[in-house]
Amino acid sequence: MGTTLPYWRLSFYYFFYFAFVGAFSPYFTLYLQSLQYPATDIAILMSLMQLMRVLSPNLWSWLSERLGMRLPIVRLSAAMSLAGFSIFFMTQAFSGIFVGMALMAFFWSAALPLVESVTFVHLGAQGHRYGSIRVWGSVGFIVAVLGLGLLLDHFAIDVVLWVTASILLGILVCGILVPEAKPSVSSHVTASFGATLRRPEVLALFGACFLMSAAHGALYVFYSILLVDHGYDKVVVGSLWSLGVLAEIGVFLVMPRVMRRYSLRTILLVAFACAVLRFATIGWGVGSMLVLILAQLLHGATFGAYHAAAIAAVNKWFPGRLQSSGQALYGSVSFGAGGMLGGLISGYTWDTIGSAWTFTLGSVFALAGFVWLALSWREHGPERTI
Template sequence: MNSTIRIKLSIMMFLEFFIWGAWFVTLGTFLGNNLKASGSETAAIFSTQSWGAIIAPFIVGLIADRYFNAEKILGILHLIGAFLMYQMYQSEEVGLFYTYVLSYMILYMPTLALVNSVSFNQMKDPEKEFASIRVWGTIGWILAGLAISFVFHWDAAAAVSEGLLKNTFLLAGIAAFILGIFSFSLPKTPPKVSDEKIKIGDIIGLDALKLLKDKNFAIFFLSSILICIPLAFYYQNAHPFLTEVGVSNPTGKMAIGQISEALFLLLIPVFFTRFGFKKTILVGMLAWAIRYVLFAYGNGDDLSFMLIIGIALHGICYDFFFVSGQIYTNSKAGEKYRSAAQGLITLATYGVGMLIGFAVAGWITDNYKMVDGAIDWQMVWIIPAGIAFAVFLLFALLFNEKNKVKEIPSAI
């Protein structure tokens, strides 16, 4: 890969995740303060991510992979996304905002697959080359959070009360417009030419359902759905919680989670080699329970270090479960069902699991709202901690690893 193409792909990844990090992290706080959304309304809006994840394979599989260049569709989707971001910036009513954010996520989620397609099409050895390109996405997400906290100060207490968090949508919209234009200069990525009849089951991975006959894979599959319930609590409630308890620069500090994610990614091969898949994934599950206990009993003053540790555990929580799970799925599926299995796991987690998780998180938040409108955050975090520990016990008792996973990439 020549340096010009490498730079273009790195810029593409940077902008792709800068856009997401610029508005999604602070979304819960924005909804509660600017739009006065209830827990269930907030849950419905966060669930648009799941609907986008469910619909995305159809857009990519039925359109992008067969009829149009990936880079052109990427450009068009981000230009429309920029317009929708501007509409979200102007919205002052929850119902209308939901319409815009649902439309946006249906268009944005397919771009996650498209940027990968554009990248892989330029690589001779993706296992060695992709990580150095993908890391710019993580950097983009981190810098978006740092900019909101330390450059614009939109998440400061006074700024939040003035409603300045709506500016995050304007920031994301500008970045989306830039990426939309920039995408047309990316390397040509033509569609896959195929005369085969399109099968919906292939697109969403239904062929991989045969893997569920394996008891261990079925336990892993069920655990993957259940662990998304506590995951949804983090996405939906972490920023409002940190803001309410008085943590300064909460958006910038939540970027510690992405830094942690990048670092712990490097440790996965070590854990796989020394401890095997089961112990690695159990560490990830237990980390979810520990992080929420830290959130439940920490505060924004003398115990603020507990909240920072909880944020920093994101790398273990996410990488040790989800990335390890992708590697395990890859090894179990084999060549024949590899793509279908990954599609099925994505549908189960980011689709079904997160939908359930956001609904539960919204219901819990509403039911632990006190008379004065304040939220009993201790109970809001103790409950997902209990769920995560229950999933930990389920997996520890029922999953029986017979063979070690052989395929262990150095980085993903």
């Protein structure tokens, strides 16, 4: 990757950061279920992750720009995330877990937009190589989700806490090792943040990203519970999660070639169409392993291609000093607000209209995002990326 790019230090950061997601998202809901929490309480607790993704990235991005520092905030966020998570070892009460979740989520959500900004500055003109670094996050997710799934077949459910805490410690160590990067002095931005945001295609992207994350709400909160309730053991649960991320890895590796051939708009429309199909098939085909496998392979499109194209668009439309703010807004609107809405709605519909219709609602969100993109983002001539 070149002598000046700290490839492995960045890669290991992504590895541990998304290993946390691989341990926490599929299995922490099972831990909460073991404490006899109802679906609504589980949805409320898990939605704190999305709520903080709405509030935290923009606040910390603004603070980093004011203070001229990113990595000190990244390191602080890692330390405080671990401190918040440690509360789960001390109490099983809803109020205590609520406080721990809020504290952990507030600081954990601060890091990724800042690290993404540091990564793109290190990459410079080689932005198309982002996928070869980000792919290690997907590898970390798989290692965590498969490893913890195997452990849960031999150890009590609270092993989730110990493994996840160890991963958070790894994030802290990697955050200390990642070097700062200074933007090129030649970078010059003429458009303001507000003017860029008011462009129809930019509004369409953020609106569609909000809906795509809402579409994934039931998946991230209740997919593991759905599988266990239908008789699948935890190794199968971990394997299906991993299959989706393997598809994501494959897509990340081919995205540079795909992006040179197709426009970002086309890639995103295909991803949204795949999401419409994916969530309906999960909801109504959970009894078929073949259907579940095919649905998980679509994760390569509904997250891998979607995220790669979306973040490339944000990186292109919000250059230079606007980059951290653009990426923070992308995270807040999509993974934050959209994920929170999808998670909360699925928590209330799970016990009322059932799992099949809850996942079908995800397809409705994806269809709405497809329509918004198709109608509001007009291409003018060839539009390729990096």
